[in-house]
Amino acid sequence: MDSARREALVEHLVLREGFSHADIRWSYQPLLRGRGWDNEMWEVGQLDPGAARCGGARLVLRVPHREMGEQLLRGEVRALAQLDAHRPDLPLARPVVVGSGGMQRGGRRPYALLTWVEGDLVSAIVAAELREGGLRAGPRRESAAGPRRESAAGPRRESAAGPMRERPEAARLAIELARALADLHRPAPEDYPRSAVRGVALRERTDALQGEILALDASAPHLASVVREIWQQGLDAAPYSGDPLLLHGDPHPANLIRTDGPHPLGLIDWGDTTAGDPASDLGWLLLLDPSGSALSAYARARGGRDADGEARARAWAVRCATAMLVHEADPADTAHADLALCARAALEAFASPW
Structure with a gap:
């Protein structure tokens, strides 16, 4: 311009x-x-x-x-x-x-x-911790399908999940996001914008996911298997039946800002905002903290656990992570490489939970 x-x-x-x-x-x-x-x-x-x-x-x-x-x-x-x-x-x-x-x-x-929301992109912060952790991750493992091949996220040594104790800032920011989402998720105004792809029932996104899983099969079959399993668990869980809640729609790490202001987190890019199932937002928590600790913090803030909601959140997490790995980014989108790294780490963690 x-x-x-x-x-x-x-x-x-x-x-x-x-x-x-x-x-x-x-x-x-x-x-x-x-x-x-x-x-x-x-x-x-x-x-x-x-x-x-x-x-x-x-x-x-x-x-x-x-x-x-x-x-x-x-x-x-x-x-x-x-x-x-x-x-x-x-x-x-x-x-x-x-x-x-x-x-x-x-x-x-x-x-x-x-x-402009001043601060540091959380995707860059988390990716830096992942890269640092990858240097201590040890040798790659082989799967029953044979040696692992590289994905869009880059070299395997950079995408090792690593224990969350090696990613203290990612864990802290995930807790902050969980608390903020717990506050955001209130019944939405009737005229609030609606999305056709966020906050909806999982079955409405199955067809889109199937094509992405096939692409992931070619580069990381062990991860594709994990995606299939967790997605099915989400489909088997009870569907959301509450009031449509106000959702950000796309709270991924490149839309999160670590700030020095009165609020520790900033959330940008509200273009996908909608009302619906909160599990759609909560899936992104798991890209920051695959252990589920942030989901537990959200549950405490909301007054109790929802096992079905957590299963749907994990399904949304693998759906979002798969999309990050198999879709090419615009060359000018400098955050995509960091997002792909976060996505790969989350799927690796689901494949080998600590």
């Missing part, structure tokens, strides 16, 4: 109540801060320190680069506004929508001006 394109977007930008164009200090040249599956994030300026809201915050333009991203961004802007209204006390740092454009369908492409 060059400054001319930024100016064209700014021209149609509608600011939310409490923000003023006079408080925005635009940078000379937009800076690409990240590119995910659906959107690009361009740093474009900063709010004046004396602004009435979010004074001093850096600002990013969130711009879709594929059609699916347009739908997700519209849902994200709506959801963040509802969170501000209904859950202002949520113990998570999250982006604030400063303004948006193109939100009406059938018009120009949507985009949003958001505050």
Whole structure:
């Protein structure tokens, strides 16, 4: 994005109540801060320190680069506004929508001006611990299917699961996420955005998973076997029958920020937010902490264990991990390699629980 394109977007930008164009200090040249599956994030300026809201915050333009991203961004802007209204006390740092454009369908492409959540990507933190642990992991093991081959996650020595005591920060952050999700998971407003692929019954995702398992069979058959087993256990568990709960939808480690602010965790990218079965969110806990300790922390915060819900969460975990391993990332998505490493480690841990 060059400054001319930024100016064209700014021209149609509608600011939310409490923000003023006079408080925005635009940078000379937009800076690409990240590119995910659906959107690009361009740093474009900063709010004046004396602004009435979010004074001093850096600002990013969130711009879709594929059609699916347009739908997700519209849902994200709506959801963040509802969170501000209904859950202002949520113990998570999250982006604030400063303004948006193109939100009406059938018009120009949507985009949003958001505050930047300061901190460190949890995916990078966990991947660093995994790589360090991999140096002490010992020789690779052979499976009944023969020697293990490499997957999209990279060399086997980097993907060893290792005991959680070798990943203290991952374990700590998983507990923080568990507590935050326990607070987030309340009955959702009736008009809250709904996703067709998050928070739904497991059987609705079986067909998608089957193709991914076949791809995993070619690179890591011992892990494909674990995925099949855990997915079936999730299908055999009682389905979710409670109220549709408010979910983030995609709380993977690259959407988590370790912050120095009043909340230890930030959660970004609310494009997949939805209402439904909380197990969909809880599966991501297991990528941080495959031992299940974080799931136990969530259960304590919610008032008791739900064995069926935990079985569904493990099924969601293997489904998400498999997707991370078998789908190629956009070359500009620098976080994907770390996510694939987290995914491989979680599946290895499920295959060889400590």
